[in-house]
Each structure stands twice: as C-alpha cells, then as structure tokens.
Amino acid sequence: MAIDNRAAEIADMLKLQATSMRAGDKLPSVRELSKTYGASPVTITQAITTLSALGIVRAEPGRGTFVAKLKEQTEPDYAWQSSALGRSRVEPGRVSRPGSHGLEDVQLSWGYLAPELQPFDELRTLGVRAAKSHRAWTMAPPMGLPELRRAFATDFSADVQDMLIMPGGQQSLVFAMRTLADPGSTLITESPSYPGATIAAQAAGLGLAAVPSDAEGILPDKLADALERTHAKLIYLQPCYANPTGAILSPGRRVEVLALAKSHGAFIIEDDWARNLSLDGAAPPPLFTQDPDGHVVSIATLSKPAAPGLRVGAIAARGPAGERLRSARIADDMCVPPLAQEIALGLLTSSAWPRHVKRLRSGLLERRDAMVAQIRESMPGARVVNIPTGGIHLWVRLPEGIDSTALTAAAQSAGVLIGDGKHYYVDEPAAPHIRLSFSAASIAQIQAGVRRIATLI
Known part of the structure; x- marks a missing residue:
C-alpha cells in the first residue's frame, strides 16, 4: 500500500507515542486518532498499517490496536563469512582511493579528464x-x-x-x-x-x-x-x-x-x-x-x-x-x-573525434607544462623523473627521508588529492615518489595544489 506524506507524519508521531507506552497498552481508536490529528480514518489506518509492518504495534480486529512487544535487538553475526570466503585475493589497501572529495579540493590524483576537456x-x-x-x-x-x-x-x-x-x-x-x-x-x-x-x-x-x-x-x-x-x-x-x-x-x-x-x-x-x-x-x-x-x-x-x-x-x-x-x-x-x-x-x-583529440592535446600540454614549471619553482627538493611526451601523469621523486604515504594523507587533509608512490610497486619502492595527474584540474588549481604540497614537504 502506498503511504502519503500525511500518513507518514502521523506514523512517526504514533511511533514516538508507542515508545513511551508498555507492551500490550492499547492505542486510542481510529475515530479518536482522527480527531486528535485532524486526519481522515483512511489516513490513520495507513499510518497504523505502516507501524504494524514494522512490528511496533499489532492490530486485533474487534479489539483495537496495541503496542507490540519489541523483539530483542541482537548484533548480526557475520563471523561465519570469514571462514566461508577464505583469503581475500585483492589487497584492500590497493583499491582505496583518496576518497570522496569536496568541490574545494584540488584533484591531482584522478586518472581521467576534467569535464571541460x-x-x-x-x-x-x-x-x-x-x-x-x-x-x-x-x-x-x-x-x-x-x-x-x-x-x-x-x-x-x-x-x-x-x-x-x-x-x-x-x-x-x-x-x-x-x-x-x-x-x-x-x-x-x-x-x-x-x-x-x-x-x-x-x-x-x-x-x-x-x-x-x-x-x-x-x-x-x-x-x-x-x-x-x-x-x-x-x-x-x-x-x-x-x-x-x-x-x-x-x-x-x-x-x-x-x-x-x-x-x-x-x-x-x-x-x-x-x-x-x-x-x-x-x-x-x-x-x-x-x-x-x-x-x-x-x-x-x-x-x-x-x-x-x-x-x-x-x-x-x-x-x-x-x-x-x-x-x-x-x-x-x-x-x-x-x-x-x-x-x-x-x-x-x-569529424568530432579528430577535433576533440587536437583540442585535448593542446589542453593537456598546457597543463603538463604548468605543473612541471610549478614543481620546479615550489618544490626544489623534488624532481620530475621524466617529462612525458604523452599521457596524463608526472612521476615525482621526493627528497630522501620523505614518507610518501604520510605526505599523501597530509595533502588530502589540506584539500589536495595525490597518488602515493608506494601503490605503484608490487614490492617495496627503492625511493619515495608521488604521482601527480594534470588532466583533472585547471591550470590555476594545479599551481595552487603544487604550492600546497610544497608547504607540507
């Protein structure tokens, strides 16, 4: 049965009322509730039906509606699943991304194109x-x-x-x-x-x-x-x-x-x-x-x-x-x-495809050059390992002693999302790196983001 907004409101109020009563206590009749809430008997009946489905009240034909005895709530037991599933193939740490980000965050980790590109x-x-x-x-x-x-x-x-x-x-x-x-x-x-x-x-x-x-x-x-x-x-x-x-x-x-x-x-x-x-x-x-x-x-x-x-x-x-x-x-x-x-x-x-590729090439090239220039200006201790002639990423070598995982977490807290270099190795990395992507941010965002990272280093 579909329930309208008024019936839902009354159901919420009756639920609150039922929580202050004991199991077995009788609720007012439909006629009385209609007068109390200024609603039709049909609307009151809808509300009671909703509460019955939730197990909050029980309706007994010819006798009335009573507060139900609430079942004892127990925590679900998922322990059996650990045995049934066995060992996980995929390491959870490798699938984690620098989570949900707000509009104010600078996205230097996303491996896709910004909407304008x-x-x-x-x-x-x-x-x-x-x-x-x-x-x-x-x-x-x-x-x-x-x-x-x-x-x-x-x-x-x-x-x-x-x-x-x-x-x-x-x-x-x-x-x-x-x-x-x-x-x-x-x-x-x-x-x-x-x-x-x-x-x-x-x-x-x-x-x-x-x-x-x-x-x-x-x-x-x-x-x-x-x-x-x-x-x-x-x-x-x-x-x-x-x-x-x-x-x-x-x-x-x-x-x-x-x-x-x-x-x-x-x-x-x-x-x-x-x-x-x-x-x-x-x-x-x-x-x-x-x-x-x-x-x-x-x-x-x-x-x-x-x-x-x-x-x-x-x-x-x-x-x-x-x-x-x-x-x-x-x-x-x-x-x-x-x-x-x-x-x-x-x-x-x-014909839209070659036009798009040409436009994309220009937009990405500007962003790449802006990111490289900003890194050289703001992060003198860091080094771009290779200026790529294609793609959307820069691989940045950090100064010795910098923990790339700690830097990635600190950058995220500061509103800049970057890639932790450790995630790009199967084994332990020989040196600290971060990956910076220039495709998902504007030039102004790239410059501001790199400067913010530099202050953390």
Whole structure:
C-alpha cells in the first residue's frame, strides 16, 4: 500500500507515542486518532498499517490496536563469512582511493579528464541521436557491433574478427588475465606500474613478479631472468606513455621483449590506454602491429581520452587466444550495452573525434607544462623523473627521508588529492615518489595544489 506524506507524519508521531507506552497498552481508536490529528480514518489506518509492518504495534480486529512487544535487538553475526570466503585475493589497501572529495579540493590524483576537456557537447548530441535508434535497445552481438570493432581495429592494423568490444579498460584487464592464465600462475609486470593491473591480477587469482623499468621501459635482461625463474606465461606492459612514469618502450627493447615472449611461449598484455593522449609528437605504433604470431593481446579504451562514463573499450587478440577470449565473453554479461556502443561508434567515426583529440592535446600540454614549471619553482627538493611526451601523469621523486604515504594523507587533509608512490610497486619502492595527474584540474588549481604540497614537504 502506498503511504502519503500525511500518513507518514502521523506514523512517526504514533511511533514516538508507542515508545513511551508498555507492551500490550492499547492505542486510542481510529475515530479518536482522527480527531486528535485532524486526519481522515483512511489516513490513520495507513499510518497504523505502516507501524504494524514494522512490528511496533499489532492490530486485533474487534479489539483495537496495541503496542507490540519489541523483539530483542541482537548484533548480526557475520563471523561465519570469514571462514566461508577464505583469503581475500585483492589487497584492500590497493583499491582505496583518496576518497570522496569536496568541490574545494584540488584533484591531482584522478586518472581521467576534467569535464571541460571531455567532448561533452558531442557526446550529448550523439547520445540523443543514438537513443532514438532501435539498435540502441536491442541485443548487440556478444563480440560487439561490427562497425565499432572495425573502428577499433584501425589503430592495431588488425582484422575485424580479431577485435572484441569490452566495457572499458579495467574490465578488459581482469577478463584477459582471468581467461589467458590459470589461478595460481604468475603475471610479470614492469615496476612501477598501474595499480589497477595489480588489482586485476589479484582478482584473477594470479601471483605477481615485478621487473624494474627505466625511461626506456622494462629491462629486458631482468625480464629474461623473471621468465626463467617463474615460468610465467603472462606479461603486463604499457609500451606507450606508461602510468605512472610516462615512459615509452624503446624500439630496441620492443624487439627484445617480443623475442623473449616468443622463446618462452608467453603472452604480453599490452595496455594501450594512452594512445590518443600524445602531447609531443606521435605515439609509437602498438606492439600488436609488430607481432604476427599472436603473443601480444592489446587493450584499448575510450574512458581515458573521451569521458570516464563512456565505459567502452576493445581487446585485440589473434589465434586460439582470440577465440578463447571471444568465446568466454558471453559468460560475463552477454554484450556491452548497445547504447554505449552506438555513442562510441558515432564519436570515433565523426569529424568530432579528430577535433576533440587536437583540442585535448593542446589542453593537456598546457597543463603538463604548468605543473612541471610549478614543481620546479615550489618544490626544489623534488624532481620530475621524466617529462612525458604523452599521457596524463608526472612521476615525482621526493627528497630522501620523505614518507610518501604520510605526505599523501597530509595533502588530502589540506584539500589536495595525490597518488602515493608506494601503490605503484608490487614490492617495496627503492625511493619515495608521488604521482601527480594534470588532466583533472585547471591550470590555476594545479599551481595552487603544487604550492600546497610544497608547504607540507
């Protein structure tokens, strides 16, 4: 039964009255309550029905309404769940973000675009248009719309049949790791690296082995040692504008890494999240384009270069691995929502996309340069490890003796959200770092935020 606002008000007042009475005491009749509260008998009956459902009163036909005996409230016992669930795969500390933030906070940790950098007008127009199409409300093919698969295939020089549409990059990571490796096996990751990949590996039940990287990407000799030691069949890499360092895997190392994957029979998961976020010059071609034998499985996403709410991405994979990924896809959620696919397709195939990428490049370049300049001016003891030619992050080396975790907490208390460098390592970091993101804040906010961090150091 629906209850109107007046009945709800009376129910609250009767509840308060019942709490001052003893169990078994009789409430006034409906007629008396109608006079007391100036309400109709129907409204009073609605209020009593609500309280009866809550167990506060009980109605006895022909006798009246009485205060019910309240059941003793006991604390729920969830102890059994700890035994049933077993050990948690994902470390809680790795999934925590610098929590909810107010409008006055400076966001230097968010790995997405500020609203003014998103193609909002274009997405709104495309969304309205797509919503009018019947295709947006019917079941899409599990592999994705053929036209959208073709649009993503272009960057990878891939066959359309090698493409699989996914609900964003993070889901793609979890899905690929879970499908290509058995629980208990090992994933090799460059270090430092994207914490979301670590979480994805843990969610898939994989162990982790870290291999150091530098300005040219992962160190091939160390990768060879790790492959020999762990017998891993899965390697996670960001060859293009790695998060958090901004490093690009150098041409020579690309050849060495591919040769190692071939000799050890391993897959490389190429996280190509930043391809459309180049700032100085063009992005290198995907590693996928240099691999004819199916060792590289690549992941693309629109959530980073377009809008965080546009959860559309793609996986490129050849051979039996591609077949397995495409076959396993239907077990998750049947298909990516067609409405989101239609909007993504409209964006990628319209003249709005190159205009947006050009506008985005200019806006991010200004923000990067402003952040670098402010760090050099306000934080002389800190050092930007690498000025990235793409992406949205700066990897900042702190002076020795600074605790990055304590600094991150102090910055959050001061209204500036930054990334604790420890979260980007699987093992203990060799030096203190923080990650500062320049994509989610204005230039004025970036400058004010960096100055505020400097006072804490």
